[in-house]
Every structure is written in C-alpha cells, then in structure tokens.
Amino acid sequence: MIDRLRNWALPPGALFSLDEGLSLAFAYFTVGTTVTILHVTQGTGWLPMLGVIFVVNSVTPGLAYVAVVESGGSSTAGVLSGWLVSSRFGLFAAAIAPYLWPSMWRRAGAAHLAFDPNVALGLREPDEVDKRRVFLAAGWWMILPWWVGGVLGIIIGSNLGDPNTLGLDAIFPAVMLVIVWPQLRERDGLTIGLVALITALALVEITPGGVPALAAACAALLALRPPLPSVSDEAGA
Amino acid sequence: MLSLGVVLALAIGVYAQRALGALFLRTENLPDAARRVLDKLPLAIIAAVVALTTVTAGGDLTIDARLAGVAAAGLCAWRKLPMLVAVVAAAVVTALVRATVGG
Numbered sequence: 522m523i524d525r526l527r528n529w530a531l532p533p534g535a536l537f538s539l540d541e542g543l544s545l546a547f548a549y550f551t552v553g554t555t556v557t558i559l560h561v562t563q564g565t566g567w568l569p570m571l572g573v574i575f576v577v578n579s580v581t582p583g584l585a586y587v588a589v590v591e592s593g594g595s596s597t598a599g600v601l602s603g604w605l606v607s608s609r610f611g612l613f614a615a616a617i618a619p620y621l622w623p624s625m626w627r628r629a630g631a632a633h634l635a636f637d638p639n640v641a642l643g644l645r646e647p648d649e650v651d652k653r654r655v656f657l658a659a660g661w662w663m664i665l666p667w668w669v670g671g672v673l674g675i676i677i678g679s680n681l682g683d684p685n686t687l688g689l690d691a692i693f694p695a696v697m698l699v700i701v702w703p704q705l706r707e708r709d710g711l712t713i714g715l716v717a718l719i720t721a722l723a724l725v726e727i728t729p730g731g732v733p734a735l736a737a738a739c740a741a742l743l744a745l746r747p748p749l750p751s752v753s754d755e756a757g758a
Numbered sequence: 759m760l761s762l763g764v765v766l767a768l769a770i771g772v773y774a775q776r777a778l779g780a781l782f783l784r785t786e787n788l789p790d791a792a793r794r795v796l797d798k799l800p801l802a803i804i805a806a807v808v809a810l811t812t813v814t815a816g817g818d819l820t821i822d823a824r825l826a827g828v829a830a831a832g833l834c835a836w837r838k839l840p841m842l843v844a845v846v847a848a849a850v851v852t853a854l855v856r857a858t859v860g861g
Contacts, residue, residue: 544841551849564759572765582768583760588816596764604771609803614779616796619788625781632780633773637807641800688852691827694811695848698828701804702835713798714805721806725814737806741798745791 530662532654535646542662545638548696550666551689556580557674563587567675574671578633578664581606585730605731612738613640620652634660638700645703709744716740822861827852 531539553574560570560583573583582603589599614635620643621628634657643656704710717737724733788796812828813821827848834844855861 540840540842544845547842548845560760566762569760569762569765572762572769573760576769577765577772579772582772583765586760586764586768600764600767600771603768604775607768607772608775609807610772611775611779612799612803614776615783616779616799618780618783619793621780628780629777632776635776635780637800637804641804644797644800686853686856688823688827688849688854688856691812691824691831691848691852692845694808694824694828695831695845696841697804697808697811698831699835699841699844701801701808702832704801705805709798710801713802717802717805718809721809722813722819725810726818730817733810734803734806738799738803740802740805741795744794744798 529654530658532651532658535648535651535655537642537646537655537659541642542659544696544699545659545662546666548692549663550670551692552580553667553670554674554677555689556584557671558677559584560587561675561678570671570675574668579607579610579636588730602730605729606734608731609637609734609738610635613637616640617643617652617656620649620656622653631657634664636660636663637697639663641700709746713740713743716743823852823855823859826855 531537531542557570557574560573561567565573573580577583585606586596586599586603589602590596614632617631617635617640618628621631639656639659639662642659643652646652646655701710701714705714717740720740721733721737724736728736808828812824813819815822827850830851831844831848834847835841
C-alpha cells in the first residue's frame with residue numbers, strides 16, 4: 522500500500538525527484554495561503570473563495586479580475602481578462618495531451634490538473650509513460666498543498682499582516698525559473714526563453730492582462746529553426 | 759472582491775480552455791515540426807510568466823525586492839543546489855532586501 526503510494530507519487534526511474542515534489546508543495550501551499558488572504562481581506566466571502574480554490578483551480582484568473590475591476594473596469598472586462606490569463610492552461614493541456622489516455626473521460630478529468638510546472642516536468646521525462654505519470658504525480662504534489670493552503674488562508678483571514686513582507690511573492694517566479702533552468706542551458710532553449718521574456722515585458726504596459734504571456738508563447742516557433750549546420754556540411758557546400 | 763457569479767464565470771472559462779486543449783486538439787498524429795513547437799511551448803510561456811511575476815506589478819514594469827530574490831534562485835539553480843534551497847533563498851533574500859532598502 523505504502524509502496525504503491527510511493528511509486529505513484531515518485532514514479533520509479535523517472536527524473537522527477539522528492540526535492541522537486543517538496544518544493545512544488547511548499548510553493549503552492551504558500552501561494553494558496555497568501556492569495557486567499559489577499560482576496561479575503563478585500564472582502565471576498567468564504568464560498569466564492571472555496572470556488573476559486575477548488576473549481577477554478579488556479580490563482581491568476583481571480584487576481585486578474587480584481588486588477589481590472591479595481592482599476593475601474595466592468596466586471597465583464599474583469600471576467601474576460603481572467604479567461605485570457607488562463608488561456609495558457611489550454612496550451613499546456615494540449616502539450617501533455619498526446620501522452621494521456623485515449624479515454625475522453627479520463628482526459629477531461631486530467632485537464633483540470635493542467636498547470637505550468639507539472640506539464641513542464643512531465644514533458645522533461647524521456648520515457649513516454651513517465652511523461653504522464655510525472656504530470657499526474659507533480660500535479661498532486663502541487664494541488665493538494667494548494668487546496669490545504671487556500672482553506673488555511675480563509676481561516677487565517679486578516680490576522681496575518683502583509684504576507685509579502687516575508688518575501689513570499691518571489692516564491693512563484695523562483696519555482697518557475699528553477700524548473701526551466703535545464704532547458705535554458707541548451708542553445709534553442711535559451712533563445713526561446715529570452716525572446717519570450719523580452720516579448721512579455723515589451724507588451725505588459727500596452728496590452729490587457731494575459732496577452733503578454735500568450736504573445737510570448739509564439740517564441741516556441743523558434744523550435745522550427747533548422748539545426749546548426751555541422752562543419753562537414755559546410756565543407757561539402 | 760469576488761462574488762459567487764464571477765467565480766462561476768471564471769471557472770467555466772478556465773475549465774473550457776483546459777478541456778479544449780486536452781480533448782479536441784488532436785495531437786496524436788502530429789507532424790514532427792508541430793510536436794517540437796508544442797514541446798517548447800511551456801518553456802516560452804514559463805519564461806514570460808517568470809519575467810511578468812518578477813518585474814511587473816498591476817500591469818506596469820516595477821523593479822523591487824522580488825528581482826533580488828529571483829536572482830538568488832537563479833544563482834542556486836546555476837550552482838545545481840536543490841530546488842527547495844533556491845525557493846527558500848528567493849523568499850529570504852526578497853524579505854531582507856525589502857526590510858533594509860524597501861520595495
């Protein structure tokens with residue numbers, strides 16, 4: 522029983538490690554807690570908050586909605602912006618989809634678990650079955666602590682001062698950076714990463730929320746570049 | 759403030775997009791070129807998300823203590839330290855910079 526659980530949480534032979542699982546758990550626990558505290562102190566009730574934690578199952582759409590509405594936008598504009606910032610999840614779901622099961626029902630369930638880090642960690646596995654196993658395992662390493670942290674955030678409410686004094690707002694980008702780090706050490710990876718970064722920062726002040734990240738996704742098209750010609754090719758030409 | 763109706767609307771849109779990706783983008787018999795692009799997609803988006811969550815706030819470019827924290831995490835990754843060390847370093851450095859210089 523315990524062995525089965527262990528094999529399921531850390532698929533044997535896969536690159537995914539306990540250290541990465543714990544880091545994801547820590548990061549998503551703190552993100553869940555701090556963002557929930559943020560919303561609750563702004564007046565969001567416990568029922569909508571539970572909806573954000575379990576049903577929306579993502580933190581950015583709620584934040585985008587609040588950002589738009591607080592700056593004078595309509596609630597329609599707020600919802601549209603929430604959808605836009607989460608459009609990346611559709612792309613992540615599509616990226617892992619070839620390695621999921623044929624059954625539509627199981628795919629529909631797994632779609633709810635499509636996040637940034639678990640898809641990236643799944644795709645890193647060389648073995649096709651491990652891609653799916655690690656996608657699911659890493660997904661639960663994130664989602665369970667995020668659910669627990671979110672509920673805790675509702676309970677703590679406004680009792681904790683500003684969670685950002687603890688530097689917790691740097692945790693999310695830090696985890697993401699560490700996850701893509703190995704890819705940034707490859708020629709194509711570094712180029713794609715830098716082009717995406719510059720695109721996003723260039724657009725952030727002039728486009729609505731969500732557009733910068735979506736536009737940056739186009740940097741993945743650089744993977745179509747032909748490989749560097751080898752020395753012998755050039756000698757032959 | 760989020761109301762129940764807003765949360766429902768957000769939930770439907772977010773799940774619809776996830777399901778669209780997992781169910782209807784037929785990716786089994788994809789040509790190799792498309793597969794290569796799809797494999798690099800998370801990298802491109804995550805790089806953008808790192809940049810956006812590090813040096814922007816409320817849709818504006820903002821340099822503050824987070825940049826020092828994320829740089830510390832990058833240093834840890836470069837030195838091949840465990841991810842947990844990198845994440846804790848990010849939080850601690852950000853908090854220290856914030857407490858001493860502000861931001």
